[in-house]
Amino acid sequence: MNQYPVVRVMDVEGTLAFSSSLETALHIYQDMILLRAFDEKTLTLQRQGRVGTFAPSLGQEAAEIASAYALDRQDWMVPSYRDHGALYVHGLPLDHVILFAMGRSGSYAAGVRALPSSIPIATHLLHAVGLAYALKQQAEPAIAMAYFGDGATSEGDFHEALNFAGVWQVPVLFFCQNNGWAISTPVHRQTHSETLAQKAEAYGIAGVRVDGNDALAVYEVVRQAREKAIQGHGPTLIEAVTYRAGPHTTADDPTRYRTSNEVNIHTAQDPIRRLGEFLIQQGLLTKTLKEQMMRDSKERINEAVGRVEAQGAVMVGDMFRHVYQTLPTRIQRQWHEWEDRSHE
Amino acid sequence: MNQYPVVRVMDVEGTLAFSSSLETALHIYQDMILLRAFDEKTLTLQRQGRVGTFAPSLGQEAAEIASAYALDRQDWMVPSYRDHGALYVHGLPLDHVILFAMGRSGSYAAGVRALPSSIPIATHLLHAVGLAYALKQQAEPAIAMAYFGDGATSEGDFHEALNFAGVWQVPVLFFCQNNGWAISTPVHRQTHSETLAQKAEAYGIAGVRVDGNDALAVYEVVRQAREKAIQGHGPTLIEAVTYRAGPHTTADDPTRYRTSNEVNIHTAQDPIRRLGEFLIQQGLLTKTLKEQMMRDSKERINEAVGRVEAQGAVMVGDMFRHVYQTLPTRIQRQWHEWEDRSHE
């Protein structure tokens, strides 16, 4: 499909192909470092039994971080389970990301325009469309952007969301990270279409394919699609072509379904290294600065983990409190029963 | 979308554009006459309270009948509620069609490779894909074809069905009658894509647009797509562009949402008249023959209605008998209770 060429800003050696904000580039880099450090930390905590099943973004840092940089704080982010990097950029405190990983909350923080991460695949794309409708209706100059994977494009809700978005012409972006795999299913078993971007044809909306390991290209593409949406020119499906370098989740063993050869080829195109090269070439990054960033990241993460672990056991009441705004008597009674039992 | 030109065999004046079997054409014409007569009869019966809510095919006779003629008896037909014409061609006895309209059965007859008509929109497309998988697996030289409307393309199951079909490359055809309306919703409010055929792009499968009021074109297009599928070259989405000349169902009042002007423009392209002109030009049809066909149709329909109405009241047991192959004791007990009550 030559209709859907892959947009690139840097080539794989990190040489610039067109201009973008260099200061932003450095910030993006810094947060990519943080995200990698976060995932590494969380993987360790998981092995130690301190967090449960967890989905790292290893290899997808450019797509995660740069896409979120292209948003404004007034935009609604509608993430799935792997998007803690994007959520962090959008304002979710690190502590909340950790609370989520520790099974203590729904990765939501008041005041941040992001929905809690959606676990059921593709279901949340519809929420983004509804949010975009509300934004348009209330004349707010903002958009909604849903995050999801290649596998999500097979679900019915993906289809319904893009179709509604097309008919309604609301300011919504569909940000698909094609990381090559849906657990053990490669993209070519997920769909018979050559690209995911071309699925936009079915809805008469724009489709763009971007090198998802090229942070600046991701940033540019999302930024432009956002502008277009804000101007009332309709939704865009963005396919960010990247690669999941790590396991699907901590419960996954990728050696069962893919060769180390394949993984090596892709990790050679590591998005952090690539943006780093570029920033060094631009004179914005040094080895020292990079090491400083890494140390800082680790420290911030350790501090956050410390704070969260210091919180102590969860309270039983929090399981009941928020099921309805006003609790029906039956749930109140259950809450009391459970409280009584917790004092036994 | 010039990629999806409308395939035509006759122009609107009924002049032939390319060759097809003329004997088949006459048979098709005859059954189109029958279908029209059937719908007119059923509409009358409905007004008399002798049948319940019913969906006629007025204006869609070419698409209904000619598409079914392109199938072999070994093919699986997977229809929706409006496809009694196609079912009849595929072997469903007229009596069964009437039983369905009278709320006495599920439009199924043993020995006919057709599923009972599906009421929930688009859900049955998946069954066609599964049937096609089974055919392929068992090396049967046959296909499955699902019938549905323009509105059905918005449902998630439409998407999932076409996607699975693409990945599996099974012999299935998706026959979409774009009749302009889904109850009161015009196609341009149903989707923002210019054609429905182009939705095939999303699945990497073939998409074809055919003049659905050109019976011979419908026949040719389905026949060719069928050949292709049988040869193992994958599924096709066929958009047959037609027009629903009558109400959505007997419960519908189309004057609420469309002008008589629009209806008049389309009924001027009536598919029966059009095929009739062509057959007259070809010397295959005469006014006498046509009138004979109409009389025969009415007679056959009246006889069938007579047979069905002579059947008397339904038996309460038939509501229980077929819920499971072997009835659990609870349902047996209910059956007995209900039987007792029926003798009260």
Place this chain on the structure above:
Amino acid sequence: MSEKNMVEALHDTLSQMMQHDPRLVLLGEDIGVNGGVFRVTDQLLTQFGSDRVIDTPLAESAIVGTALGMAIGGLRPVCEIQFLGFLYPALDQLISHVSRIRARSAGALGAALVIRAPFGGGIRAPEQHADSAEGYLTTIPGLKVAIPSSPADAKGLLIAAIEDEDPVVLLEPIRLYRLGREEVPDTLYRVPLGTARIVQPGRDVSVITYGAMVPLARAAATQLQQRYGWDVEIVDVRSLSPLDEETLGQSVRKTGRAVIVHEAPLTGGFGAEILATVTEQAFWWLKAPIVRVTGPDVPFPPYAWEDWYVPNVSRIAHAIGQVMAEE
């Protein structure tokens, strides 16, 4: 104050609430130009414009899923599902998201939305148009489910549902849509969710029911009153979730006997929960086993069997006779 049938009551209430709260939007299939297949939204498009009365493409999961986004974004969506039997594609959205968003966000976000759907047999429609599917909904924590049995309650429940900060499914019995008229006050009043209604008080036996079964229960009660002098109490559950345990328990503690009536199939139907709840509330007062009168455990059949499927006055009267016979 004027006489209205249920369709008119619902229509006028939607119109009133749309005027009253500019955040309200309606969405569904054929609700705009066509005014809904039962005309509940007739002319509202003309009155409020296509931004607020939205004719959607044909996709129920999308109707409910986008409504959730709208609600979080500050609108108050009221969805129409054309028939309850077509809600099934949207169950995932209801179970996974609509009902959970408040708990998931620790109370910060809510799904202040309403889903209206006509249900039940009675109009000789094709298959799947007559399903009574409340049993799938009442087992979803975080959701509320209400069913009116009269025009006045339809209005009060609809307003309560629209004003509720949590999601409410309002199921509208098709057979009652145009069955009769009654005085419906013009003011904005609420029937609080979670409250049952004593349709008629009685001493001997409680008939606990809802929706289109309420008039049948009344007819059965009248018959038995005349024939045997039995004093039947009729409780219209009205709000299935949350359930008014107190009113149900009180009634059965008073009468000591209960018959539960609904149109949905027996097994796993909401009648089981009512039976369980009432038994928990009134075990020591029970003089006879509670009897459930329901549709049979079969899919709703083609309409030729409709009269066999749906509970009728004679089945209800028979069941009351059964519980009265004990002891």
Place this chain on the structure above:
Amino acid sequence: MSEKNMVEALHDTLSQMMQHDPRLVLLGEDIGVNGGVFRVTDQLLTQFGSDRVIDTPLAESAIVGTALGMAIGGLRPVCEIQFLGFLYPALDQLISHVSRIRARSAGALGAALVIRAPFGGGIRAPEQHADSAEGYLTTIPGLKVAIPSSPADAKGLLIAAIEDEDPVVLLEPIRLYRLGREEVPDTLYRVPLGTARIVQPGRDVSVITYGAMVPLARAAATQLQQRYGWDVEIVDVRSLSPLDEETLGQSVRKTGRAVIVHEAPLTGGFGAEILATVTEQAFWWLKAPIVRVTGPDVPFPPYAWEDWYVPNVSRIAHAIGQVMAEE
């Protein structure tokens, strides 16, 4: 005969049945190359090829919907839904088609297919991976629902399900997958659907339960036997639909007391149907109100609350104490 845990029993049974019946096909997400996220289908792809062990795209409605087509077309599909909480998008297919095709075709067509899904809490997975959703399924006429509580039953139920001409959902308790091993005969044997199992006979009180709750009920029973000498009968429902009313009724007519235990939320849960059925069967024998021990009426919480949510030995013992205290 060899010792197997539940995963091994299921795996070996699938392998045996695939050899035994060439019409059998497996389909689901990640069941092929990956062997399923719980490894129930480990290596079956190598053994039987990709035509019979199908790694599907990510779409549950399609898995169930295409399986129905396959079944009608002469194959015998066994679907895996990765976690029961992801069955929701397929509920429409189950309710509208899979469960109705036989009735709709007057018995001519059947949905001889099986759906397997792991369920319940216990592995600190993200939200929605721990739902106990049997309550949505047991109210669908035309469907069967079974839940094993041991490796041997898992085999027998799976074979019965595969051989059944009607659709069966087999729910597999995640916590029992690798909890223990027991002797599982190598022969092809069936646990007939519709039969409950008396796990241990007793005179004083019936604990009626299923799945992962069975071992907890045993532990509670042992504790109470030791502490108070109470003789607890444990009934493993095993087949929720069709329900073995007879065995349940007999048990409670004998003991006069019952506790029902499941992990799913209380309201509208399958426990309500059990309570209703048992009450109908044994009303005059009941010495105390039946007590339900269930998850609370809240969505399954993030896993930090998991131990609070899931019923435990102490809650079950406490409930047994309650029903024993009466009279």
